[in-house]
Amino acid sequence: MNQELLYSQEVLEGTPERVTKFLQGVGALPIVRTLLAQNGMTDDDIKEGRALLLKCLAEPADPRPDVHTESASAQRAAVAELDQWDEPNFARFGATLRRHDRSAHDYVFHDLKPAAGPLAVQGIATFLARIDALETGADPARRASKKADAAAAKLLESRGLTAAERKRLKKLVDVALGPTSVLDELPKVDTSARLLSLNELRGWFDEWSTTARAVVKKRSDRIRLGLAVRKSSTNAGGDVVDGAASDTATD
Structure with a gap:
């Protein structure tokens, strides 16, 4: 040959x-x-x-060699977990707010819906930031509804969106967004044998x-x-x- x-x-x-x-x-x-x-x-x-x-x-x-780092594996696991969380939980917390405080519902879920992969991470990060704003009254545009917003956040806590759960989700978002550790050295990939076979x-x-x-x-x-x-x-x-x-x- x-x-x-x-x-x-x-x-x-x-x-x-x-x-x-x-x-x-x-x-x-x-x-x-x-x-x-x-x-x-x-x-x-x-x-x-x-x-x-x-x-x-x-x-x-x-x-490619099967090369992993612990932090990269953790990142993938975090994305997968968040991907599974958003659809059922957006639905149930959305239903609660829709019934009890439509204004808070529209604020939290404006342009927000379940997604997959990286978009799920983005969506949950947005959701958590808006719940924080309801709880603390941090959004100046909602100053008039500050008391009602705090009550809405409290209601969601009674439905399972506890401080501990929000803390857990925020940690998953942080892991999903990195950073991850680097490899000590790049793996060597030898494609010469395959290319020679293809050439023949x-x-x-x-x-x-x-x-x-x-x-x-x-x-x-x-x-x-x-x-x-x-x-x-x-x-x-x-x-x-x-x-x-x-x-x-x-x-």
């Missing part, structure tokens, strides 16, 4: 999908299989392509796809092999266009 990489990584990474389609097309179309056999493709050649493909598919596309697979594909382009004349068969594509519906006639004769090292 030639150990020199003849193609860009982008071209190499797209090769398994193309080879899969090509092999499936060869197997499904007896006329194509016959034409290629007449031009030198034996069963052993097909088995070689299949073996090269399976080897590439067995290797991870992004073989690409060489096989170039040989036989070039042969197929030369001997398979029916356009629908070329499409089935992945060597031609239909034009988009915006193009006149919905005709097909053949792919390039080959992909080069500069692709």
Whole structure:
């Protein structure tokens, strides 16, 4: 095998999908299989392509080492917990405020709804800040309803939004927003073996796809092999266009 990489990584990474389609097309179309056999493709050649493909598919596309830090794991756990908290609790605390103090409800839940992932963290942080403002009367715009707002916060406490629970949620928000610790050193990722396998697979594909382009004349068969594509519906006639004769090292 030639150990020199003849193609860009982008071209190499797209090769398994193309080879899969090509092999499936060869197997499904007896006329194509016959034409290629007449031009030198034996069963052993097909088995070689299949073996090269399976080897590439067995290797991870992004073989990153499984590296974790305790603080990063804690951050992910905090985000997950907050993500699970907001939907049921926004609903029940919202229902309480809606019934007993509509003004406080509209203040707390203005543009606020359950979300997923990072947006859940943002939403709960907003919710907690607004509950604090109700309790302390810190928002100058609500000076006239200061007493009612404090009562609304007290009501939510009786429904389970206690000081301890709010403290717990604030701690989760802090953890979710970081910072986390850094690694002592960056993990080394070696992709050379995978790229060499892809390079060999690409060489096989170039040989036989070039042969197929030369001997398979029916356009629908070329499409089935992945060597031609239909034009988009915006193009006149919905005709097909053949792919390039080959992909080069500069692709």
